[in-house]
Structures are given as structure tokens and as C-alpha cells.
Amino acid sequence: MDSRNHLYLVDGSAYIFRAYHRLPPLTNPQGVPVGAVYGYTTMLWRLAEDLHKADGPTHLAVILDKSSITFRNALYDQYKANRPPPPEDLKPQFPLIRDATRAFSLACIEEEGLEADDLIASYARAATAQGWDVTIVSSDKDLMQLVGQCAQGGTGCVDMLDTMKNQRIGIPEVVEKFGVPPELVGDVLALMGDAVDNVPGIRGIGPKTATKLIVEHGGLEGALAAAPTMKAGKLRDSLIEQADMARLSRQLVALKEDCPLPVPLEDFSLGPIPPEPLAAFLSTHGFTSLLRKLGTPAPAAAAAPAGDSPAAGKAATPAPAESTRQPLPTWPAIDRDAYPCVQTLEALQEWIDRAFAARLVAIDTETSALDSMRADLVGVSLAVGAGQACYIPLGHRGTDMFSEVPRQIPREAALAALKPLLESAAVIKVGQNIKYDLTVLARHGIAVAPIDDTMVMSFCLDAGRSETGLAGHGMDELAGRHLQHTTMLFKDVCGSGKKQISFAEVPLPDATRYAAEDADVTWRLHQLFAPRLADEGGTRIYQRVDRPLVPVVAQMERHGIRVDREQLANLSTRFAAEITRLEAVIHEKAGGPFTIGSPKQLGDVLFDKLGYKGGKKGKSGQYSTDQSVLETLAGQGAEVATLVLEWRQLSKLKSTYTDALQAAINPDTGRVHTSYSLVGAQTGRLSSNDPNLQNIPIRTEIGREIREAFVAEPGHVLLSADYSQIELRLAAHIADVAPLREAFEQGEDIHARTARELFGEVNRDTRGRAKTINFAILYGISRWGLATRLGTTADEAQAMIDRYFERFPGIQRYIHETLESVRANGFSETLFGRKTWFPRINSGTQAERQGSERAAINAPIQGTSADIIKRAMARMLPALAEAGLPRVKMLLQVHDELVFELPEEDVAAASEVIRAVMAGAAAPSVQLTVPLGVEIGTGRSWGAAH
DNA sequence: GAGGTCACG
DNA sequence: GACGTACGTGACCTCT
Numbered sequence: 001m002d003s004r005n006h007l008y009l010v011d012g013s014a015y016i017f018r019a020y021h022r023l024p025p026l027t028n029p030q031g032v033p034v035g036a037v038y039g040y041t042t043m044l045w046r047l048a049e050d051l052h053k054a055d056g057p058t059h060l061a062v063i064l065d066k067s068s069i070t071f072r073n074a075l076y077d078q079y080k081a082n083r084p085p086p087p088e089d090l091k092p093q094f095p096l097i098r099d100a101t102r103a104f105s106l107a108c109i110e111e112e113g114l115e116a117d118d119l120i121a122s123y124a125r126a127a128t129a130q131g132w133d134v135t136i137v138s139s140d141k142d143l144m145q146l147v148g149q150c151a152q153g154g155t156g157c158v159d160m161l162d163t164m165k166n167q168r169i170g171i172p173e174v175v176e177k178f179g180v181p182p183e184l185v186g187d188v189l190a191l192m193g194d195a196v197d198n199v200p201g202i203r204g205i206g207p208k209t210a211t212k213l214i215v216e217h218g219g220l221e222g223a224l225a226a227a228p229t230m231k232a233g234k235l236r237d238s239l240i241e242q243a244d245m246a247r248l249s250r251q252l253v254a255l256k257e258d259c260p261l262p263v264p265l266e267d268f269s270l271g272p273i274p275p276e277p278l279a280a281f282l283s284t285h286g287f288t289s290l291l292r293k294l295g296t297p298a299p300a301a302a303a304a305p306a307g308d309s310p311a312a313g314k315a316a317t318p319a320p321a322e323s324t325r326q327p328l329p330t331w332p333a334i335d336r337d338a339y340p341c342v343q344t345l346e347a348l349q350e351w352i353d354r355a356f357a358a359r360l361v362a363i364d365t366e367t368s369a370l371d372s373m374r375a376d377l378v379g380v381s382l383a384v385g386a387g388q389a390c391y392i393p394l395g396h397r398g399t400d401m402f403s404e405v406p407r408q409i410p411r412e413a414a415l416a417a418l419k420p421l422l423e424s425a426a427v428i429k430v431g432q433n434i435k436y437d438l439t440v441l442a443r444h445g446i447a448v449a450p451i452d453d454t455m456v457m458s459f460c461l462d463a464g465r466s467e468t469g470l471a472g473h474g475m476d477e478l479a480g481r482h483l484q485h486t487t488m489l490f491k492d493v494c495g496s497g498k499k500q501i502s503f504a505e506v507p508l509p510d511a512t513r514y515a516a517e518d519a520d521v522t523w524r525l526h527q528l529f530a531p532r533l534a535d536e537g538g539t540r541i542y543q544r545v546d547r548p549l550v551p552v553v554a555q556m557e558r559h560g561i562r563v564d565r566e567q568l569a570n571l572s573t574r575f576a577a578e579i580t581r582l583e584a585v586i587h588e589k590a591g592g593p594f595t596i597g598s599p600k601q602l603g604d605v606l607f608d609k610l611g612y613k614g615g616k617k618g619k620s621g622q623y624s625t626d627q628s629v630l631e632t633l634a635g636q637g638a639e640v641a642t643l644v645l646e647w648r649q650l651s652k653l654k655s656t657y658t659d660a661l662q663a664a665i666n667p668d669t670g671r672v673h674t675s676y677s678l679v680g681a682q683t684g685r686l687s688s689n690d691p692n693l694q695n696i697p698i699r700t701e702i703g704r705e706i707r708e709a710f711v712a713e714p715g716h717v718l719l720s721a722d723y724s725q726i727e728l729r730l731a732a733h734i735a736d737v738a739p740l741r742e743a744f745e746q747g748e749d750i751h752a753r754t755a756r757e758l759f760g761e762v763n764r765d766t767r768g769r770a771k772t773i774n775f776a777i778l779y780g781i782s783r784w785g786l787a788t789r790l791g792t793t794a795d796e797a798q799a800m801i802d803r804y805f806e807r808f809p810g811i812q813r814y815i816h817e818t819l820e821s822v823r824a825n826g827f828s829e830t831l832f833g834r835k836t837w838f839p840r841i842n843s844g845t846q847a848e849r850q851g852s853e854r855a856a857i858n859a860p861i862q863g864t865s866a867d868i869i870k871r872a873m874a875r876m877l878p879a880l881a882e883a884g885l886p887r888v889k890m891l892l893q894v895h896d897e898l899v900f901e902l903p904e905e906d907v908a909a910a911s912e913v914i915r916a917v918m919a920g921a922a923a924p925s926v927q928l929t930v931p932l933g934v935e936i937g938t939g940r941s942w943g944a945a946h
Numbered sequence: 947g948a949g950g951t952c953a954c955g
Numbered sequence: 956g957a958c959g960t961a962c963g964t965g966a967c968c969t970c971t
Contacts, residue, residue, distance in 0.1 A: 597967090597968055598969050599969080601969090651967090656966055660967085680964070685963065685964075687963085687964055687965070688964085688965080689964095692966065694964075694965080695966085775962090778961085780961065780962065781961070782959090784959070784961095785960050786960095788960060788961090847958060850959090855962065855963085895964090
């Protein structure tokens with residue numbers, strides 16, 4: 001049995017800098033960046049795996065830098081003075097390195113006033129003196145001085161291990177790098193200096209010359225002494241003039257080998273690594289692959305319905321969200337009356353300190369209105385644990401005109417105190433729809449980061465799962481579903497309708513109960529959702545796509561877009577006159593006045609009073625009068641139908657656009673600020689509201705004029721960049737349809753290509769029909785639906801579908817496999833792992849079931865497209881900044897289009913960046929087999945940019 | 947609040 | 956033979 005001890009000394013600080021730059025910016029389920037920590041953890045794992053091997057470690061310690069000020073600064077005040085501060089998203093990872101080390105039950109050594117290098121040198125010397133072998137896990141060139149070194153009287157040997165290159169560094173490798181043996185490395189370093197550590201060396205001498213001099217003269221002192229005899233020149237002069245700098249440098253690079261050892265060597269002895277603390281750590285940070293390796297039974301990837309083949313006719317409802325995990329943690333029940341109202345700066349500071357200590361705080365802002373761009377801040381609530389919540393009133397008025405303003409911390413003072421917490425990279429701020437709070441606080445100069453959002457987390461876990469509402473991710477609903485708690489409703493404190501009061505008028509005790517409860521609930525929901533995301537495969541989409549998008553979308557909303565009020569007002573006037581004229585004519589033709597806007601009255605007039613044929617009554621017993629019905633009537637010569645269609649178009653444009661948009665202009669900014677919902681569409685798309693800027697007219701000439709009113713600031717232009725045919729491209733990729741893929745690669749007209757495949761010839765008619773069929777495929781096809789659209793019979797439509805499947809066989813396979821998978825698992829998935837649930841996919845009601853099937857076929861395609869543009873949006877601002885284009889503002893997203901506002905002179909450069917980011921947005925996560933085409937246009941108005 | 951209609955991708 | 960007439964949204968209007 002080999003009894004020789006082998007000590008591994010891990011240079012932890014140096015490692016994480018390297019890991020940070022080499023690994024992608026991962027974040028853990030709490031949103032803390034952990035890319036470097038992950039790299040560090042896998043390295044420790046690999047070292048631990050060598051434990052049982054003959055030449056593996058018997059002892060191991062991780063050595064960290066503690067402070068930046070060391071004895072070397074006393075020698076040379078410029079030492080390491082040039083070093084830039086670590087990146088913001090690396091800072092919060094430093095303390096986690098200790099957590100990781102402790103999780104492996106390994107020793108972690110750091111000492112004030114010493115660099116890790118000195119501790120490593122001292123431990124190495126002490127170990128070799130006792131005959132131990134030492135491996136230094138690092139690739140730091142300063143440490144190469146120690147290689148091979150045996151302490152006097154000792155017999156142990158030192159080598160190094162570069163875990164990233166998986167390379168052992170012994171004496172030969174050092175000689176190869178420096179041209180000298182390890183004991184002369186210090187001399188070479190002293191001559192050449194080190195830009196990173198700001199070791200001066202001798203100006204003009206680099207590694208080559210330094211090595212040459214040291215080899216020729218046997219060492220630094222030899223080289224300096226020989227300088228006067230060298231041939232005259234710059235090198236000779238430098239050596240003579242800067243000899244003192246070289247000697248100083250020699251001292252700086254020398255490693256201190258006699259530091260007192262804070263922990264005796266024997267304490268580094270390795271035993272089996274206890275799995276529990278390690279498992280807890282891996283789970284906290286979502287390192288699921290390592291967790292699996294640990295042998296912990298991995299939780300089910302997703303909650304599948306019990307049994308594979310549900311009884312026919314009986315709805316197989318996938319297990320509800322709350323039953324997929326362990327029972328609720330043992331939290332105290334929510335007690336509204338226990339929350340403190342914070343009214344002094346001292347009390348506030350205590351809460352801020354607690355939040356810093358907890359490193360995660362739930363936050364909620366209370367305001368005077370729903371529009372985050374107009375609302376005034378009324379108060380802030382915080383939660384640092386279950387039941388550990390408070391409310392900080394900031395803008396409350398008296399409850400009526402006779403009462404006093406309640407005691408509050410002055411708003412600016414409170415915000416100044418909160419700002420460091422809200423902006424600290426080391427503390428996660430959790431909110432329920434935190435985009436709202438981000439905007440409100442940004443208007444007070446606070447840039448809240450990093451963040452987590454329980455609403456978005458819920459969406460990534462349970463989109464489509466709610467049987468009831470469409471949204472299903474509101475706080476009140478989540479509290480009921482996951483915490484079995486009925487929250488206090490807004491209308492409970494503010495009332496509703498005419499009697500509704502502003503939150504600023506709510507008495508403090510009520511406001512505290514309501515607001516602090518929201519923060520408490522948010523904190524608890526976060527605790528439930530974070531591990532679920534890791535367990536159920538939601539981490540990827542949440543961390544990589546949706547969470548990074550939150551601040552980006554918040555900023556787009558804050559930018560808003562300029563609209564020309566006068567232009568809209570002119571359109572409104574024009575439309576009004578035309579509507580009035582049409583109204584008179586329609587009433588005349590109808591033989592009397594009626595409300596044209598009432599479908600009921602219109603139906604009665606058309607089909608009963610005027611006696612037109614073809615009226616169909618729906619289940620409400622009312623005639624349908626929609627566009628297609630009116631068009632049919634118009635085709636049969638009913639002039640009144642044509643007039644009503646015109647009237648409808650103008651009414652729509654006026655009320656929904658030209659009137660409403662004028663009212664939507666924010667008086668402070670003079671711009672229109674939409675609000676995007678991050679959980680609005682089950683497929684993962686954004687939706688836009690108040691006002692909806694995703695449905696501004698474009699398809700008709702008259703509607704298009706409204707787009708002209710969206711304009712750029714003087715000296716600027718609007719730039720519109722849209723993905724061309726992205727959903728068809730994705731269908732071609734996902735279903736692996738070779739002819740379609742090929743057509744996209746060749747840049748062909750895709751509908752024309754489809755026409756050629758289906759009909760053998762391409763003309764206006766066949767291309768149009770092919771286009772209809774292509775869309776039908778994306779939407780989940782039915783022969784009746786297609787027949788209606790094509791104006792043909794169901795049989796002919798079916799023949800066309802058969803032909804399509806025959807020419808593009810991948811499509812049929814995609815549909816089949818998608819449906820099988822959704823029936824079995826309850827959800828569909830995008831290429832980036834976004835799930836959409838279909839609780840009615842196995843419904844006994846045919847209409848319900850077929851509806852779910854069509855949606856399920858469409859969801860992976862529409863959803864993947866949404867993922868891609870979201871990734872492009874998250875990358876866009878950094879990419880523009882890096883390209884020196886900080887003035888380019890991203891304003892709007894319309895599903896496959898992004899709208900920017902930028903100075904005219906930036907157009908050419910910005911176009912290239914925008915195109916590159918959008919076209920490359922799937923990579924590297926997904927390698928598409930079709931190119932993503934991006935079309936760009938610019939102009940003074942949105943209309944002109946198309 | 948529901949239903950009908952229509953604006954967009 | 957009935958089912959119901961393509962996927963995903965949000966806003967406005969009328970009527971109950």
C-alpha cells in the first residue's frame with residue numbers, strides 16, 4: 001500500500017476568472033450568475049473523482065485571495081494598480097466559491113494580507129519538507145517557480161495541473177515555456193515584468209530577451225552585472241538604468257514561502273465526500289447534471305398524467321401543478337396583522353440590512369394607477385422570508401380632506417436608502433410582474449437588478465395549464481393554487497367602480513396588510529417555483545430567454561414611440577365625415593334609422609326587413625353579419641352590404657386607432673408607451689396592450705395611413721427589421737422538409753415553390769392557393785377550413801392536403817409525432833424547451849379535442865419563433881453598445897418585427913448589427929438547417945420604413 | 947360581462 | 956351523421 005501523501009493545492013481565485021471567461025453566462029434558479037461557479041464545481045468534481053486513484057490526492061485544500069492589499073503594495077505602491085474591477089456578474093460568484101468548496105466538505109484557506117500564491121508556496125514547502133508530493137492546481141506562471149522544488153531535507157516533489165487543458169506541468173513543461181528551469185523563472189519574470197500585475201520589469205524587454213539574458217548570464221544578478229560589458233545600445237542602457245526596477249520586480253514576483261500556516265496540513269486529509277451537503281448545493285444552483293451523477297434519484301422530468309392511455313371519452317387532465325412536488329414547506333401561515341409599517345429611516349435600514357444578509361428580497365411597489373409610465377409611487381413592500389415582510393409608505397395622503405398626512409419617511413430619503421439594495425448585484429430582487437416595478441423605480445433613477453419574476457416563472461412552468469382563465473398567472477390566482485391562501489384583493493382596500501379611491505388614500509394599517517402580504521406571497525411563490533423550474537426542465541427557457549427579457553422589455557416600454565397627434569386628428573376628422581355620410585346612405589337604403597354598430601339590429605335589417613338570402617343564425621339565435629357574410633351579399637349586388645363594410649372599416653380605424661392613440665400620448669414624454677405582457681400568449685409570444693401596438697393597420701391602403709403617424713424624432717429615423725417567413729422556415733426545419741429547406745437555402749419564393757410541388761405550374765392562382773395551404777399547415781389543418789378558404793369542396797381540399805403530405809412527408813410525421821407526444825405528456829415543447837400545456841387534448845368533446853390538436857400543432861412553431869426573437873431582443877442592446885451604437889433605441893416588437901429609432905448617420909452600421917443578431921438568434925443553442933432571413937427598411941415614419 | 951367583430955402576426 | 960369551420964392576440968361596441 002502506497003503510504004506517500006499527496007497534497008493538492010487548488011488556486012481557486014485564479015480558476016474562477018478563467019472559468020468566467022470560458023463558460024456561458026449561466027444563472028441559477030434564483031437568477032444569480034453562476035457560470036464560473038459551475039466551472040469551479042465541475043473542476044472540484046473531477047478532482048474528487050481521482051480520490052481513490054493511486055496517484056490521486058490524499059489531502060486537498062482550496063486557497064483563495066482574501067484582499068487586494070498585501071505586503072507587495074508596501075514594496076511597490078503600483079503593484080496590481082492597473083487591474084480593472086471584476087465584471088459585475090462575476091462579483092456575486094466569489095462568495096459562492098466558498099459555498100461550493102464547503103459543499104464538497106473541503107478545506108478553504110484565505111488570509112488577510114497574503115496572496116493565494118504565497119499561501120500555496122508556504123504549504124507546498126511545508127508538505128515537501130515532510131516528504132509529501134504536491135500538485136498545484138493552477139496554470140499561473142508565477143507558481144511555476146515552485147515546480148520540482150523540494151524543501152531542504154525533504155523528498156517531496158511539486159508539479160502543477162492545468163485542469164482546463166488537462167495538462168500536467170513538470171520541469172520539462174516549465175523549461176519549454178520559459179527556456180529556463182523553475183528556479184530561474186523568477187529571474188526571467190523580473191526582467192520581462194507583468195502587465196496584468198503591473199510588475200514593471202525592464203522596459204523593452206519581453207519574454208524572449210529575458211530568457212536569453214538569464215540563460216547567458218546564469219541569473220538576474222549576473223545579467224545586471226554584465227550590462228556594462230555588453231555592446232552599446234538600448235538594451236545595455238536599459239539594463240543599467242533600470243537595474244533597481246528589475247531588483248524590485250524580482251522581489252515582487254518572489255513567493256513568500258514562510259507564511260504561518262493558518263490550518264495544519266493534516267487537517268486537509270480527504271475522506272469520502274458526504275453527499276448530502278453537496279446535493280443541497282447542486283440543487284440550489286440548478287446543477288442538475290451533476291446532481292444526477294451524484295446518484296440522487298432525479299425528480300420526474302415532468303408531471304405526466306397517470307397511465308398512458310386515458311379512458312376514451314374521459315378528459316385526461318394532467319396532474320395539477322401543485323401536486324407535482326413535495327408538500328408545502330412548513331411556513332408560518334400568512335398573518336396580515338403581523339406586518340410592520342416602516343415609518344423611520346432607522347427601521348428601514350434594518351430591513352435593508354436583512355435583505356442584504358438574505359441575498360434575496362421580494363419587492364412590490366404600490367402606486368396611484370395601473371399605467372407604470374404615469375403612476376405615482378405610493379409605497380414599497382419588502383419580504384425577506386416567509387412572514388417576514390413590511391410596508392414602507394412613501395406617498396400616502398390623508399384619507400379625506402380633513403385628515404392629516406400620515407407619518408412617512410420622506411420619499412427621496414427612503415429611495416436613496418433603498419437604491420444600493422435594489423441595484424446590488426449580490427441581492428436578487430423578486431417581483432410578481434416585476435417589469436412594472438422596474439419601470440416605476442427607473443422613473444426615480446433606480447436601476448433594479450438582478451431580478452426574478454414569479455409571474456414569468458409560473459408562465460415557464462404552467463403555460464396553458466390553467467383550466468379557467470387564459471392568463472392564470474396573476475398573484476391572487478397563484479396564491480390560491482400554490483399556497484392555498486386567499487389574498488386580500490385590491491378592491492378590498494380601494495373599492496371599485498365610482499367609489500374607487502387611490503391607494504394613496506388608503507389608511508396605513510390597511511395598506512400595510514395588503515401590500516406586505518403581496519411581498520410575502522411573492523417570496524413564498526419564488527421558493528416554490530425556483531426548484532420546480534430545475535426539476536421540470538424550465539430552467540433553460542426561464543433563465544436563457546424569458547428572465548433576461550424582462551429588463552429589455554421594460555426599457556422598450558419606457559422609450560415609447562413618437563406619434564404625430566396632428567396627423568391622427570386630421571385622419572379622425574376625415575373618417576368622421578365619411579362615417580356620417582355613409583350612415584345617412586345606409587339608413588336611407590334600410591328604410592329607416594338603426595344602430596349600424598349593433599350586429600343584432602344589422603342582421604335583422606339585412607335578412608328580415610330587406611329580405612336578403614343566406615342569413616345564418618349562430619347558437620345565440622342571431623344572424624351573423626361578419627365580413628365574409630357581408631362580402632357574399634355585396635357580391636350578390638347588395639349595395640348596403642358594401643356600404644356597411646366601409647362604415648365598419650372607418651369606425652374601427654377611428655375608434656381603435658386615430659382617436660385612441662391621441663388619447664394614449666403620455667403628457668410627460670409626448671410619446672405613446674404600450675405595455676407588453678410577458679405571459680399573454682400561451683405559445684410564448686408577447687402581447688401588447690394599453691394601447692395595443694401590435695395590431696396597427698397595414699393591410700389596407702387607408703389603414704396604412706395610420707402607420708405614417710408613427711414617426712422618429714428630428715434627425716432620427718425609424719428602422720423596421722422583420723424575419724421573413726420565419727414560421728414556415730421553422731416548420732421546414734422542425735419537420736425536416738427537404739424541398740422546403742432547399743427552397744429557403746436558395747432564396748426562392750416559398751409559396752411559388754409550394755405551387756410548383758403541388759400543381760406543377762406557378763401562376764398567380766396556384767401561388768395564392770399554395771400560400772393558403774402553407775398557412776393552413778402551420779395552423780393545424782382541417783379539410784373544411786381549407787375548403788372554405790379556397791372556395792372549394794371538402795373533398796378537393798382533402799385531395800390537396802394528401803398531395804401536400806405526399807410531396808412534404810416530414811409534415812405528416814411532425815403532426816403525428818407532436819400529437820402523440822402531447823397526448824402522452826400533456827404539453828408541447830419548442831426547440832428551446834418552452835412548454836405549452838393542453839389540458840383538453842384528450843377531451844371527450846370532439847370540438848374541444850380538435851381545437852387543442854390544432855393549437856398543439858401550431859404551438860411548437862409559433863413558440864419557437866417567439867423564442868428566437870426574444871433571444872435576439874435580449875442580445876440586441878449589448879451588441880449595439882459593443883458596436884459603438886449606444887444611441888440606437890429598440891422601441892417595438894410585433895412578433896416577427898423589431899422597430900428601432902436611431903440617428904440617421906447610424907443607419908448603415910446599425911442595420912448590420914441588427915441583421916446579424918436577428919439572423920443568428922437561434923445559435924448556438926439550436927443549429928437551424930434553414931437560414932433566417934431578415935428584411936430591413938428605414939424611413940421617417942413606421943409606414944415609410946416598410 | 948358576454949358576444950360579435952376586426953385590427954395585427 | 957353531427958361536430959363546426961385555421962393558430963395566436965387585444966380593443967371597441969352593443970346589449971344584458
